Amino acid sequence: MHTWSDSLRFAFQPVVNLATGAAAALEILARPESGDVLARAQREPELDGDLAALALRDAARRESLLPLHVNVFAGTLADLGGLDALRRAVREAGRLPWEVTVDVGPPFTHVPHRALLEGVDALRKEGFRVSADGVGDGDVPLRLLDDLAPDLIKLDASLLSRRATVRAMRTLCEEIGALLAVEGVETETQCAAALDAGAQLAQGDLFAPAARLPAAKVYVPELRPAVRAQRPAGPTVRDFVRPAALLPETASAEQVRRRLTGAAEVTGVLLVDAAGVPVRSVQRDRFLLSLSTRYGHALYADRPAARLGDRPRTVGVTATAWEVLDVVADGEHTRTADDVAVVDDDGRCVGVVRLTDLVRALAESRVEEAAGLNPLTRLPGSDAVTGELDRWVAQGRAFALSWLDIDGFKQVNDSAGFAAGDELIRSVGQALARAESDAVRVGHIGGDDFLVLADPERLGPLAAAVLDAPWSAGGEAVTLSLATVVCPPGSVLDHRQAAALLAPLKKAAKARSGASWVCGQAGREGFDVRRGARATAAACARGGAPTTG
Incomplete structure (x- = not known):
C-alpha cells in the first residue's frame, strides 16, 4: 500500500565552521516528491515527530559521522514534549543524543510557551542540543528566545544588511553561551558579512547545496584580510570546534579501528561515559601502531580500546586559543598533535579542537595586528x-x-x-x-x-x-x-x-x-x-x- 513516506526523500546540507572551513554538522531536510506532507506536519505533531525520526534513520543509512541537525516545528515540541520517536531512532542508529541538534522552527505565535520550554528541558535532560531556527525571518518573540537559551541561533541571511540587529544578536549569543549561525548564504559578500558580524557557523548554496548524499567537501572563500581584521582579538575555542568521533568507553579496539580507518578526517576517537564525559583519548597514529605489531591485532582487537588510550585533555567552550596552547604545552611532547576535547559546563564533550587550526588563526591575527x-x-x-x-x-x-x-x-x-x-x-x-x-x-x-x-x-x-x-x-x-x-x-x-x-x-x-x-x-x-x-x-x-x- 502506498503511504506518504514512499514519496518522501531527504537531502543533506553542511553547516560550515567559518574559522576552520570544514563541515561541523549536517542538516537533514525533508524533500517530498508529491503531496503536502510538510503542511500536514505543521498541523499534526505526531507526523512531524515521525518525520524527524525518519530523517535520523536516513542519515544513519548514509553512514555519516558528522553531528546532525533535524527540524521540528515549535508546536510539535510543545505538544509532544520529549519527541519519543526521535529518541528511539537515535538509539536504534547507535548515535548519541548530544550528536543531534533539534532545530526548533516557526511558527511560534500560537504555541504555548510554557509547554515549549518544558519540551526543550526534556530534550536537554536526554542530552540533545537545541537550536532556534528561522530567527529574523520568523515570528519568534525575543523574550521567548531568551527563555529558550538555545545552544545555537540560526539567523536568516537577509538580516546581514541590518548590522545593528546582527550585532545585538551576537551580544545575546555571548550572554547565553550560544553559537551564532547564518542560513541561506549564497554569495561571498554574505559570507564576509557573516564572519564580520561574529557568526561562527553558516550554511547555504555558496558552501554546498542540499543534496541526497552528504557533501564530502565544502567551499569556503578566501576572505580579504581587511574583513578578518575587524573580528575581535583573542579567538575563543568555540570558533574552532570540530565534530568529535565518539564511542562508548566500553568500545573494543576493533570498533575504534573501524572508526579511525573509516574516514580520513578522523584523527582520534574519544571514549565517553554514559553522560558523554570523555574518559579516554585514542590518537590515530599511536593506536594503529600498537595494532600493527606482530601480535598487536590478536592481542587487542576484542579487548577494550581504553587500554590503548590516554587521559583526555579538555578545555571549556569559553576557553581562549591561548589557554588551549597552555594545556598542550603542559602535557607530554609526544601528544602535541592530539585533538583537545571541548566540554560544556556539565563536562560533556561538544567537539574537539586541533592545534593546527589554533596556531594558524593566532599567527594570522598577529600578522594582521602587526600590519x-x-x-x-x-x-x-x-x-x-x-x-x-x-x-x-x-x-x-x-x-x-x-x-x-x-x-x-x-x-x-x-x-x-x-x-x-x-x-x-x-x-x-x-x-x-x-x-x-x-x-x-x-x-x-x-x-x-x-x-x-x-x-x-x-x-x-x-x-x-x-x-x-x-x-x-x-x-x-x-x-x-x-x-x-x-x-x-x-x-x-x-x-x-x-x-x-x-x-x-x-x-x-x-x-x-x-x-x-x-x-x-x-x-x-x-x-x-x-x-x-x-x-x-x-x-x-x-x-x-x-x-x-
Missing part, C-alpha cells in the same frame, strides 16, 4: 579602537571616547627637530600604553594624535597620567590637549556618531592655553572644562552636569 600598528609607537590605529567601541555599543555599555594631541607640535619639530618630535610622540604613546587594560583601549591615529576608549570611571587616572607628566622636547616644556565625550548606554548607534560628538570638543580643548581637558556628554549641550584657562570644579567623569565653555 595595523603604528611603526613609531607600536600602537594600533583607529580601526582597532572604533571596532572595540562598536562592540561596546552593541553590548549596551557606557564608554568615554577621548582624543589627545600635543600642543604646537609643528613648532616642536621646527625648533627641536623631527627626532625630538618623534621621541616625544613615542613617550606619550608609551604612557598611554601603560594605562591599557580591559577597560581602556588606545590607538595612534597618526602624527601626534591619539584615540582612547575607556570606561567613564577610568577618566580621572587616565587624564592624570598624560596631563600631569612633565613633557618636554629639546629642553622646552610641552603641554597636551585632551577632549572627551561620555556616552551612556544607548546614546549613540556607532563610532561615527561618537566621533561627530567629539569633533567640537577637540576644537574647544585646543582653544585653551596650557594642558587642557574638556569633557562633554552625549545628549547634553555644552561641556565641562576640566583643565585649561577656564577650568571648573565640575567632574564629568563623576557624572557632573556639563557647563558650557
Whole structure:
C-alpha cells in the first residue's frame, strides 16, 4: 500500500565552521516528491515527530559521522514534549543524543510557551542540543528566545544588511553561551558579512547545496584580510570546534579501528561515559601502531580500546586559543598533535579542537595586528579602537571616547627637530600604553594624535597620567590637549556618531592655553572644562552636569 513516506526523500546540507572551513554538522531536510506532507506536519505533531525520526534513520543509512541537525516545528515540541520517536531512532542508529541538534522552527505565535520550554528541558535532560531556527525571518518573540537559551541561533541571511540587529544578536549569543549561525548564504559578500558580524557557523548554496548524499567537501572563500581584521582579538575555542568521533568507553579496539580507518578526517576517537564525559583519548597514529605489531591485532582487537588510550585533555567552550596552547604545552611532547576535547559546563564533550587550526588563526591575527600598528609607537590605529567601541555599543555599555594631541607640535619639530618630535610622540604613546587594560583601549591615529576608549570611571587616572607628566622636547616644556565625550548606554548607534560628538570638543580643548581637558556628554549641550584657562570644579567623569565653555 502506498503511504506518504514512499514519496518522501531527504537531502543533506553542511553547516560550515567559518574559522576552520570544514563541515561541523549536517542538516537533514525533508524533500517530498508529491503531496503536502510538510503542511500536514505543521498541523499534526505526531507526523512531524515521525518525520524527524525518519530523517535520523536516513542519515544513519548514509553512514555519516558528522553531528546532525533535524527540524521540528515549535508546536510539535510543545505538544509532544520529549519527541519519543526521535529518541528511539537515535538509539536504534547507535548515535548519541548530544550528536543531534533539534532545530526548533516557526511558527511560534500560537504555541504555548510554557509547554515549549518544558519540551526543550526534556530534550536537554536526554542530552540533545537545541537550536532556534528561522530567527529574523520568523515570528519568534525575543523574550521567548531568551527563555529558550538555545545552544545555537540560526539567523536568516537577509538580516546581514541590518548590522545593528546582527550585532545585538551576537551580544545575546555571548550572554547565553550560544553559537551564532547564518542560513541561506549564497554569495561571498554574505559570507564576509557573516564572519564580520561574529557568526561562527553558516550554511547555504555558496558552501554546498542540499543534496541526497552528504557533501564530502565544502567551499569556503578566501576572505580579504581587511574583513578578518575587524573580528575581535583573542579567538575563543568555540570558533574552532570540530565534530568529535565518539564511542562508548566500553568500545573494543576493533570498533575504534573501524572508526579511525573509516574516514580520513578522523584523527582520534574519544571514549565517553554514559553522560558523554570523555574518559579516554585514542590518537590515530599511536593506536594503529600498537595494532600493527606482530601480535598487536590478536592481542587487542576484542579487548577494550581504553587500554590503548590516554587521559583526555579538555578545555571549556569559553576557553581562549591561548589557554588551549597552555594545556598542550603542559602535557607530554609526544601528544602535541592530539585533538583537545571541548566540554560544556556539565563536562560533556561538544567537539574537539586541533592545534593546527589554533596556531594558524593566532599567527594570522598577529600578522594582521602587526600590519595595523603604528611603526613609531607600536600602537594600533583607529580601526582597532572604533571596532572595540562598536562592540561596546552593541553590548549596551557606557564608554568615554577621548582624543589627545600635543600642543604646537609643528613648532616642536621646527625648533627641536623631527627626532625630538618623534621621541616625544613615542613617550606619550608609551604612557598611554601603560594605562591599557580591559577597560581602556588606545590607538595612534597618526602624527601626534591619539584615540582612547575607556570606561567613564577610568577618566580621572587616565587624564592624570598624560596631563600631569612633565613633557618636554629639546629642553622646552610641552603641554597636551585632551577632549572627551561620555556616552551612556544607548546614546549613540556607532563610532561615527561618537566621533561627530567629539569633533567640537577637540576644537574647544585646543582653544585653551596650557594642558587642557574638556569633557562633554552625549545628549547634553555644552561641556565641562576640566583643565585649561577656564577650568571648573565640575567632574564629568563623576557624572557632573556639563557647563558650557
